[in-house]
Amino acid sequence: MTYTGDIINDVFEGDPMVNWGFTGTTSGDINLQTFCVGTPIDSVVNLLPSMVSICKGDTADLDAGDAGVNYLWSPGLGLSATNTAQVQAFPSDTTVYTVRRTYQCDTITDSVKVQIVPPNFNITGSIINAQCKDDCDGEIDLTVSGGTGTYAYSWDNAAIYSRFKWSV
Numbered sequence: 586m587t588y589t590g591d592i593i594n595d596v597f598e599g600d601p602m603v604n605w606g607f608t609g610t611t612s613g614d615i616n617l618q619t620f621c622v623g624t625p626i627d628s629v630v631n632l633l634p635s636m637v638s639i640c641k642g643d644t645a646d647l648d649a650g651d652a653g654v655n656y657l658w659s660p661g662l663g664l665s666a667t668n669t670a671q672v673q674a675f676p677s678d679t680t681v682y683t684v685r686r687t688y689q690c691d692t693i694t695d696s697v698k699v700q701i702v703p704p705n706f707n708i709t710g711s712i713i714n715a716q717c718k719d720d721c722d723g724e725i726d727l728t729v730s731g732g733t734g735t736y737a738y739s740w741d742n743a744a745i746y747s748r749f750k751w752s753v
Contacts (some may be wrong), residue, residue: 593751626691629654633684633697637674641701645674647682649695655687674699706732 593601601623629652648720649656650670650702658667674682676699683696707730715723 593702594625623689623691626654626686626688626693629688630686630693630695633695636698636700638702640699641706643675645699647672647674647684647697649684649686653688657685659683659685678703704732706730 593599631648633647633649637647639645648671649658652670654670655671656668658664658672660680660682661667663674663680664682665673665675674680679698679700681696681698683694685692685694708727709730710725710727712726713724715721
C-alpha cells in the first residue's frame with residue numbers, strides 16, 4: 586500500500602499529537618509497528634552547559650526545559666528535586682548530574698558537571714598555648730592571604746568568645 590499526501594491534515598484532522606501504526610502478519614504472528622508524529626523534543630528542552638563552577642556551600646540553578654516534559658535527574662543527592670525542569674544543585678563534592686527527559690514519544694539525556702571550586706585564599710597560623718590551666722595568656726595568630734575582596738572573620742565557639750582579646 587502507498588500513500589502520498591499530508592497525513593496529519595488529511596487523516597488525523599490536523600492533530601499532530603497522534604500515535605499511529607500498522608499491523609502485519611507473518612506465519613500467524615502479529616507484528617505491531619508504532620510511529621509517533623509530534624513536536625520534536627529539542628524544541629521544548631534546554632541544553633545544559635557542560636560545566637558549572639560554584640564554591641563549596643553555594644547552589645547552582647539548573648534549567649532543563651519547559652513544563653509538560655517528564656524529567657528524571659540523577660543522582661538525587663545534592664538536588665532540590667529529581668522530577669522537575671528547574672532544580673538547584675548543592676553538592677558537597679564535584680558531581681556530574683544527568684537528566685533524562687521524555688516528551689510525547691521522544692527521550693533525550695543530557696548531563697552537567699557541577700564543579701566545587703576550592704577557595705583561592707590561604708590561611709596560616711601559629712598557636713602559643715596558655716601557660717597554666719584557666720589562664721588567658723595563650724595566643725592564636727592567623728594570617729589570611731590571596732583571594733579578592735574583603736574578609737569577614739567569625740569564631741564558632743560562643744562559649745569562650747568573651748575570653749578573647751582582639752588586636753587588629
